[in-house]
Each structure stands twice: as structure tokens, then as C-alpha cells.
Amino acid sequence: MLCTIFLFNLLSLIFAVPLKTTELKITVEPHIGFLNHLYPASVLNATQGTLPYQWSGSLPDGFNLTPRGVLTGFAKAAGTHSLTVTDSTGASASTSLTIVDSSTSSTSYKLTISSVSLNGIVTQQIVTTTNSKIQFKANYQIVAADWCPGCMEQIQIGFSFGLPQGCIYSGGPGLAGATGTGAMELTAPPTPGRYYIAFDRSQDMQCRHTHQNWWHGMPSPANIIAAVDVIDAPDVKLNNGVQVSNVQINSVPVHHNTMPSGTYTVEFTYSVVSTPDRTQQLQVGLSSDDQPLDSCIYSAINPGTGFSKLSFKAPQLRSRYYLSIQTSMELECVANWVCKKCSADQKPGNNFHQIIGVIDVN
Numbered sequence: 001m002l003c004t005i006f007l008f009n010l011l012s013l014i015f016a017v018p019l020k021t022t023e024l025k026i027t028v029e030p031h032i033g034f035l036n037h038l039y040p041a042s043v044l045n046a047t048q049g050t051l052p053y054q055w056s057g058s059l060p061d062g063f064n065l066t067p068r069g070v071l072t073g074f075a076k077a078a079g080t081h082s083l084t085v086t087d088s089t090g091a092s093a094s095t096s097l098t099i100v101d102s103s104t105s106s107t108s109y110k111l112t113i114s115s116v117s118l119n120g121i122v123t124q125q126i127v128t129t130t131n132s133k134i135q136f137k138a139n140y141q142i143v144a145a146d147w148c149p150g151c152m153e154q155i156q157i158g159f160s161f162g163l164p165q166g167c168i169y170s171g172g173p174g175l176a177g178a179t180g181t182g183a184m185e186l187t188a189p190p191t192p193g194r195y196y197i198a199f200d201r202s203q204d205m206q207c208r209h210t211h212q213n214w215w216h217g218m219p220s221p222a223n224i225i226a227a228v229d230v231i232d233a234p235d236v237k238l239n240n241g242v243q244v245s246n247v248q249i250n251s252v253p254v255h256h257n258t259m260p261s262g263t264y265t266v267e268f269t270y271s272v273v274s275t276p277d278r279t280q281q282l283q284v285g286l287s288s289d290d291q292p293l294d295s296c297i298y299s300a301i302n303p304g305t306g307f308s309k310l311s312f313k314a315p316q317l318r319s320r321y322y323l324s325i326q327t328s329m330e331l332e333c334v335a336n337w338v339c340k341k342c343s344a345d346q347k348p349g350n351n352f353h354q355i356i357g358v359i360d361v362n
Contacts, residue, residue, distance in 0.1 A: 024049035024093045026085060032196060032221055033075045034124035035101040038320040038360055040194060040229065041287070044069035049087035057083040060099060064317055072319035074362070075099045100124075102225040109216065111155060111201045112141040116225050118197075125227040125320075127255045127358045134186040134228065140169055142201065143177040150174070154207045157184060159228075160198040160219045167207035188230045192355060197226040229320075233356045234268075241273030242282065242327055247356045249323070257360045260316045266323065266357065271305045272298055278329050284310060286359065287324035296333035314361045323357035 026046050033039040044065075046053050055069040058081050063073030065083070078101035086092045100106070102124055105114035117137045118126045128134060140155055152172050158164035168182025189195055198219035202212065233254045234247040247268040249256035258264050270282060282298040297308040315321065 024085065024087055024091045026083075026093050026095045030221070031071070031083065031095065031097045032224055032227070033073070033097065033099045034227065035075050035078050035099055035103055037075055037124055038318060038362060039063065039071070039073045039075060040320040041070065041072045041322070043287075044071055044083065044085065046085045046087070046093060049085075049091055049093075050089045052088060054086050055083065056086070057081060057097070060097070062318070063097075071097070072315075072317045074318040098221045100221060100224055106199070106222065106225050108199075108220075108222050109201050110143045110145065111199070113138050113155075113199050113225055114141075115139045116197075118226060118228075124225070125229070127229045127231065128188050129234075129254070130188060130190050130192060130230055130232055132188045132230075134188060135183070136168075136186050136197070137181065137183040138168065138225070139179070139181050141177060141179045142169060142173045144173045144175055145203065148203065151203050152205055154202045154204060155182065156200045156202050156207075156212075156214065157186070158198065158214075159186075159189065160196045160224060162189070162195075164200065164202075164212065164214060167202075170207045188228060192231050195228045195230060196224045197228065198223045199225060229322075229358060231322075231355045231358070236325070236354075236356050238325070238327065238354065242325075243271045244325055244356055245269045245271075249357050249359070255358045255360070257362055258314045260314060260318060260361055262314045262361075263311060264314065264359065265309060265311050267307070267309045268356065269305070269307050270298065271303075272300075273303055279331055281328045281330060281333050282325060283328055284308075284323070284325050284356075286312075286315065287322040287355065299330075299333040314359060318361055321359045321361060322355045323359055324354045325356050326354050 024046055025048050044055055054067050055065055057065050059065055060077055060079060060081050062076045065071050078099045081097045082094055083097055084092055084094045102116060105112050115122060115138060119135050136157060142153060142155060154167045155169040156164035157166055157168055165186050166184045168184055171178060200214045200216055200219060200223060202215035236244040249266055250264050256264055279299060279301050281296050283296055298304055
């Protein structure tokens with residue numbers, strides 16, 4: 001009898017322990033746009049759920065979100081909006097889309113930054129290449145901290161997910177505060193991607209950006225003042241032995257503006273290393289699930305080099321799009337090819353190693 005009671009209690013404890021469940025998670029964050037600027041067309045992704053996924057959200061005016069998670073738009077108003085993904089079991093997860101208005105000023109920690117310019121242009125986002133130099137300039141207004149009115153203060157500037165790269169102000173503002181214009185040179189990251197420029201204030205004897213972290217920790221969206229799209233073009237080397245050189249979009253390197261449904265021409269030279277016993281293709285197109293790679297410029301087993309000149313029609317929706325090149329291994333060139341086996345970070349819209357240009361549909 002005692003054994004039966006013991007066994008019953010043991011089984012009760014075992015089955016009372018909740019089973020560990022896998023939680024649906026959203027990847028590829030944050031989602032930050034800028035007022036009166038094109039939002040970069042991006043493919044939202046989730047993991048650890050049961051396919052298929054359905055996306056929805058309280059979108060701001062000027063934005064579009066497909067059920068498969070392709071987010072595009074032009075920011076007409078600042079604010080924060082919810083984006084939700086639901087899997088086939090009904091489980092859901094949410095994230096946010098933040099539209100930042102840094103066109104006039106951004107204020108945080110008794111510090112205001114305004115009139116941001118990048119490479120001599122008053123704008124909140126630019127396109128550049130890896131390791132390139134970016135000329136940053138902005139107006140500032142800083143007031144001394146209440147707890148230390150006589151302390152030396154600095155205004156840190158850098159990329160939000162890295163370390164500050166320098167300061168546009170270092171001095172003693174006092175209770176009266178200090179205003180002025182500061183300038184410095186930023187170095188674009190060595191890895192392609194979308195990066196956010198942020199600001200912070202520090203309290204030190206001098207600017208120590210070479211070994212100092214952000215004074216208040218990783219910057220929040222309130223401290224984001226601009227974005228930089230960093231790509232390898234006009235010369236791109238893919239991991240599988242494919243090299244693309246001298247990319248021109250309507251005879252201009254890297255970046256092109258066009259009207260909705262407008263046409264544009266892409267030119268470049270390419271080199272493909274052979275894959276034994278496998279036919280390999282090079283596919284080119286805009287990077288989103290709803291815009292498959294639709295031009296095949298090479299399909300063979302043997303190594304190949306050549307010159308490509310392609311004509312494209314821009315999407316109807318206003319947004320910033322990334323022109324992508326990717327390899328496929330099919331028996332022949334497949335029209336409207338989509339990388340079905342790509343993981344979230346390998347999809348063209350999220351893998352900047354495959355980006356050869358930027359198209360702004362405005």
C-alpha cells in the first residue's frame with residue numbers, strides 16, 4: 001500500500017512539471033525608419049514556430065506589409081507601430097516599427113542634436129561602401145548635468161551596435177549650456193549591412209572614443225539620428241567563388257532613384273568558378289519574397305566570365321529596394337527563382353553580402 005502511494009505521488013510530481021515549449025521568436029531587428037524617407041524593403045522573419053507564418057500590423061500611412069512579411073513604405077509620420085506574426089497553431093509574437101523624426105532635432109539626456117548632414121547633404125540615410133569615410137556634421141545644444149554643473153562633458157557619435165567613433169563636442173557647458181556645430185569623420189563598418197548612427201553624452205576629462213563604450217549603454221531609438229546602408233559594390237565577391245565588378249545602375253555606381261514602375265538598366269562584369277558536376281546559375285533581381293530573382297545571366301557547369309546588361313521595371317510601391325545577386329543550382333535557368341532553402345539571414349533582403357546596388361522608388 002505504501003509503495004502504491006509513493007508511486008502515485010511520484011507520478012503526480014512528474015506530470016505536474018510543465019513541458020518545455022518552444023517560443024515563437026521574431027528575428028532581424030530593430031525596425032527603424034525616418035520621417036519623410038523611404039523605408040528599406042525588408043523581409044520579416046520568425047523562428048521556432050510552426051509554418052506557415054502570417055504577418056499583420058497597425059501600419060503607418062504609406063506602408064505595406066504582405067502576409068509573408070515583406071515590409072515596404074515611405075514614412076509620413078513619426079511614431080511606433082506594432083507588427084505581429086502568427087503561426088499555424090495560433091501562437092504569436094510581436095515587435096515594433098519605429099519611425100524617428102530626427103529631421104529637426106533629437107533630444108536625450110539634456111542634449112539636443114539637430115540639422116544632421118552626411119557627406120554634405122542634410123539627410124537621415126545614405127548609401128556607401130565598406131570602410132568608406134563618412135563626413136558627419138550636426139548642430140548641438142548641451143546643458144550641464146544637475147549633479148555636476150562644473151564637469152567636463154562630451155557628445156559621442158558612432159554606430160549604435162558598435163563603439164563611439166569620436167566626439168563633436170568636449171568641454172564644460174556649465175548651467176548656461178553650450179551650443180554650436182560639430183563635425184567629425186566616421187568610418188563605415190567593414191561588413192555590409194544597415195547601420196544606425198547614434199549619439200550619447202559622456203562625462204570625462206576628454207573624448208576617449210578609442211576604448212570607451214557608450215556612456216549610457218547601447219543607444220535606444222530615441223538616440224538614433226541617421227542610417228547608413230553599407231554594401232560591397234561596385235565590386236562584390238560572394239562566398240561561393242562568384243565575383244561581380246564595376247556595377248553601374250543607369251551608368252551611375254551603386255545607387256539609383258526612379259519613379260514607381262520606372263525602368264532602369266544594370267550593368268556589370270562577372271566571374272564564376274566551376275562547381276564539379278553541377279550546373280550553376282547567377283540570378284539577379286530585387287530582394288524580397290514578393291519580387292523573386294527574375295533574370296538569369298549565367299547557367300553552365302564550366303567556369304565563366306562575361307558582361308551583363310539587364311533592364312528592370314521598378315515596383316509600384318514606394319520604398320528602398322536592394323538589388324541582389326545570388327547563385328542557384330538547377331538543371332537550367334528557372335524564371336522567377338526564389339531561394340526556398342535559404343535561412344532567414346540568407347534571404348537576399350537580409351544578406352548584404354549579396355547586394356550589388358540600391359534602388360529608391362520614390
